[in-house]
Amino acid sequence: MPRSVVADSLGVGVATGAYGVSFGALATTSGLDVWQACALSLLVFTGASQFAFVGVIAAGGAPLAGAATSILLGSRNLFYGIGLAPVLRLRGWRRVVGAQIVIDESTAMALGQRDRDDARLAFRLTGWSIFVLWNLMTLAGALAGTAIGDPRTFGLDAAVGGAFLALLWPRLTAVPQRVVAVVGAAVATGLVPFTAAGLPIILGGAVAVCVGLLLRAPDASHRATPAERAEGQVGRKEERP
Amino acid sequence: MIWVGIIVTAVGCYALKLGGLSVPDRVLTRPLTQRVALLIPPALLGALIAVQVLADGQRLVIDARLAGLGAAVVLLLLRAPFLVVVAGAALTAAVLRLL
Known part of the structure; x- marks a missing residue:
């Protein structure tokens, strides 16, 4: 059912990408400038690791200590990749580019599909919709600081939990x-x-x-x-x- | 120095992502790998849900997120579509926070 795969993936993408605003705001209030906040979202692009890096900096830690913590947290993406590899079967430049969107949500959406084509579609749509929105919202949050409201007001944190449960349920x-x-x-x-x-x-x-x-x-x-x-x-x- | 930290983090995190996707085929077709691959999704989804709903940093808290998850359970039992489940969880949490 590609249509439902598209809707589901974009739904998760929007709910997750909106969180970029909280990262951008937190990063600039922790002593990073707007460029540094945006570079983290573009280049690191794995939420928990980005928050960890900013958290260490905010607590007065060394940037390399922040990097170590961040990479340790990013190690779960290694296991996501192992789970995704037999489903996606990415080769060459597709693997090099696709690797950047191996994150919690794209993995969950891909592994929740019935067949390989749907899984690939869900992986790409979820990953790239989050990537685009996450980076735009990071910029917005970094510029606006804490002026923009908390995404929790709209229950977006609960939405992600609900989405993961809906993916787990049929299994x-x-x-x-x-x-x-x-x-x-x-x-x-x-x-x-x-x-x-x-x-x-x-x-x-x-x-x-x-x-x-x-x-x-x-x-x-x-x-x-x-x-x-x-x-x-x-x-x-x-x-x- | 912050830029050095950012670049090191970016290289490290990307290497982990690419490394997982690059595990060779002959490893993937082993029976043990296939059993593990079958168990990874429910294991990680279970862990993700628990942390997403109960953790606030390093503290465990019961708040509107748990009510949202409860709403998701009810909607799933009613066989509601995916996006209805997600929206129901969000709406439940948002309304509870307004009260």
Whole structure:
């Protein structure tokens, strides 16, 4: 259903891209100039890492300490890339360019699709719509400082949570997926107070995948059916209801 | 010096993104890789939802976002379309914050 893929991807793109305004405003109030705020959004383009960099600078940390924190948080994009690679199968310059939009939302939207064409479409539309809007809104936020209102007033933070849940929902029809999702959520929640922002997601996801592998390991007699293998190829499981 | 930090961050973050996409085919077709690839989406989505809804920096808070997620659950049970679920979550949180 390409039409729904287009609408869904652009919807997530708008809701997420609007957050750029809060980053731009926060960056300039933390001591960065407008160019530096815009350079971070253009070149780094992964929200949690950008906020972390600005946070370290605001706290009086060294720029390289900010860079280290930022890159550590960006490590989850490595795992997103591994999940996306068999679905997108990008080659050459498409991979070089596409890599820049490997982020939370484009990954979630791509892996939520039924087939490979839809996944590619969702990845591109979500990623690039966020990229364009995120950068424009960063500029607006940086120029306006804190004058522009908080996107939370419009519930945009809750919208992203709702979008992730809507993507997860159709995958919960089998027991291993349910267990893995709940373990991921529980471990991530438990780690929030004790680890730097961004780490709970990657650690929660990693622990949940390990638990999922243990769940299936003892049952050596169960081989994946051809259909399951095909779905595995495109990184996809259940169909939407 | 801030520019040095920005460039280092940009190079590092881009390398991680490109690195994930560049894992070779023969690794991707291994059964273990395929099982892991199948488990990664629900694992990360579960973790993303929890952090998105409950975390405020390093604190856990219960606020309008959780109500928004509750609204999303109800709408999903009613088999509402994706954008209705997203808009419902946003509207619920926005209205609660107005009160």
